Amino acid sequence: MxxxxxxxxxxxxxxxxxxxxxxxxxxxxxxxxxxxxxxxxxxxxxxxxxxxxxxxxxxxxxxxxxxxxxxxxxxxxEESLEAHFTDTFESYDAESSPEAEALLADSVGVALLVVLDHxxxxxxxxxxxxxxxxxxxxxxxxxxxxxxxxxxxxxxxxxxxxxGADTRKASDFEHKHELVDAFLTAARKGDFDRLLDVLHPNVVLRDDRQTGTIRTTKGAKALANQVIGRAQAAQIALINGSIGVIAAPYGKLLYSIQFKMTKEKITEIDLISSPTRLKELEIEVVNL
Missing domain, CATH: 1.20.140.160 (PhyR, sigma-like (SL) domain)
Incomplete structure (x- = not known):
């Protein structure tokens, strides 16, 4: 023995x-x-x-x-994570554990954890x-x-x-992915000019984080000011078959973002944080 x-x-x-x-x-x-x-x-x-x-x-x-x-x-x-994310695109600081950060940063990704949870x-x-x-x-x-x-x-x-289905067959799939990725990257890095570049001048953000109401933000500059330096917890995923964003710290889905866009600009953004509405979404992992 x-x-x-x-x-x-x-x-x-x-x-x-x-x-x-x-x-x-x-x-x-x-x-x-x-x-x-x-x-x-x-x-x-x-x-x-x-x-x-x-x-x-x-x-x-x-x-x-x-x-x-x-x-x-x-x-x-568990106790709602919303208390730690009081603004629409609140920044997110990962746990200090190197082991935890390594698990989250690997090729699997938090989007998969959200899908696996279903x-x-x-x-x-x-x-x-x-x-x-x-x-x-x-x-x-x-x-x-x-x-x-x-x-x-x-x-x-x-x-x-x-x-899910092979959405890569859609001709504009990769373009939409690139546009949303550019939006997230600019928000995280605090690149105001790049944000204005990807947002339509009359873009509209609808945010349901206020209980019982939907807060609306109109205009590229107003929206850029709201998200600048944030979206640290956000990751690209497929939402109802279209390119979108989820924020899921350690696999716990906090909110989702769905987009409408033209060929070059993002025209509408819908942020959903209501647990009831989140359950109705079909979330899948992006495979480019």
Whole structure:
């Protein structure tokens, strides 16, 4: 039997991988930490004598723990994040943890976390393990307690929900992406002139952040003054099949932005923060 020191060393060499898997499955750093800790406790009780592939064993265990967590979650809401974002495009300071920042900055992105949050537990587990971590379907099937054929169908269904239709076929898809990206970049960098360049002189912003009302801002200069230096938490995503923006700090959807635009300018912006309205939106990951 492995000594306690050796067992701890073997686990620590896999900790980052386990944290990465758990975070994508649960969308919460604290819950991911709990899942990894529970995995360590189970390993400590089991030892490694009968384990041929430790990394695979640990991945299976943490996945089952995450699946149980997803299935047992009660419908509840954490304290609203709106208190921390009192203005329309309030700036966002990430947690100081380098580990947290690395998880958010990687190729997966916060848009995917928002989409994954709308999947069924089995869909989320299957998508994360297969499409992100390349775990074989037969291994995932044993975690879900389903056949491999059923698991493949779950993966296909999850993939459609994540990526949706191939909107890249639209002739102006990339142009709209570039225009919205230019808007966000200018807002973050405080580039007032560039903001005016992408906004129509008579642009209109409709913002529902005032309970029961919709605040309207008219004109490029007024809107540019409102967003300058902000939008730090905003990321491009597909909203109802069109290029839009979501703000989802650590996977928690705060607001969405939908655009209307001409060939060269943004003409209308609708900011939606109402939980009821957000639930009605179909959000997908952008694939250029």
């Amino acid at each position: 492995s000594s306690p020191e050796t067992l701890a060393e073997q686990f620590e060499s896999n900790r980052e991988h386990l944290k990465s898997v758990a975070y994508r499955m649960l969308g919460s750093l604290s819950e991911a930490d709990d899942a990894v800790q529970e995995t360590w406790l189970r390993l400590n009780r089991s030892g490694t004598d009968q384990i041929e592939n430790l990394r695979a064993w640990l991945t299976t265990v943490v996945s089952r723990i995450c699946l149980d967590t997803l299935r047992s979650r009660k419908i509840k809401r 999947l069924k537990p089995s869909e989320r587990i299957t998508f994360v393990l297969h499409d992100i971590f390349s775990i074989p379907f037969n291994k995932i099937a044993s975690i879900l307690g389903k056949s491999e054929i059923a698991t493949r169908k779950i993966a296909s269904r999850a993939r459609r929900r994540v990526h």
